[in-house]
Amino acid sequence: MTITVRRATAEELPEVATLFAGYLDFYQRPAPRETIVAFLRERLDRGEAIVLLARTASGEPAGFVNVYPTFSSLSMAPVWTLNDLFVAPAARRLGVGQALVRACADEARAAGAIGVQLQTAPDNTSAQALYRAEGFEPDTFSAYYLALPR
Template identity: 80%
Template sequence: MPGMTDLITVRRAGTADLPEAAALFAGYLDFYQRPAPPERVLAFLRERQERGEAVLLLARAQDGTPAGFVNVYPTFSSLSMAPVWTLNDLFVAPTARRTGAGRALVRACAAEARAAGAVGVQLQTAPDNLAAQALYRAEGFEPDAFAAYYLSL
């Protein structure tokens, strides 16, 4: 289900879109100071798509320029006993910021999740990423009551 604003269109990325999505994903990794070789980024996205493990949505400006992406992992909530989607990665290219691309991506993600039967979309963001937090709150996301923990292996 595509999402759309006046300037941005969003649709599921296909195989042909992966090189452009990988370039955006590399920008996302750089933003979080986790650079990776381009071939590794492309292989990671291709593998997720081939295995059906992720939904990758790509935003484009009116002229077709890639503007951003959202990478989502469909999963389940044991407490809800229903599917939920984990919005794991969202990135808007610096040149496309303040164009509505982030909002369009979030809305398209929610629409796709709803159409797939998910009961919710969950996400985490850095505590200092106030712009993202403002966007998520404006789109109806609320902080949950659970503390997030991570065990590095």
């Protein structure tokens, strides 16, 4: 199957929002559609995120990655955080995830980033297999998180 991946435009936000809703549902964190669209629009408008959208040969949205460019202080260089990756259920096992990860790495490299970092759930073994197949390796740091009251 032919998959194309490119940066999502503002006009494509409704399609990305549908995929993003599926992503949130996968993690049992549903949100209203208008909240999703507003969140994505704000990230793109502020230049805080890069969203790559995958489409099938027929033009159907098949998946997305949401990336946050940031920096490594130790390396004093840019790195990208691949924060979210989702493939529509009907498009799984067709190479969409691989195409998205490769496009993310290509764009990061072109932007001068020295690496792409990500986290995934310990039980998400299919994602882990994809990342390892694409050259990602577990890092040596432990992740910690402090939840702040809203």
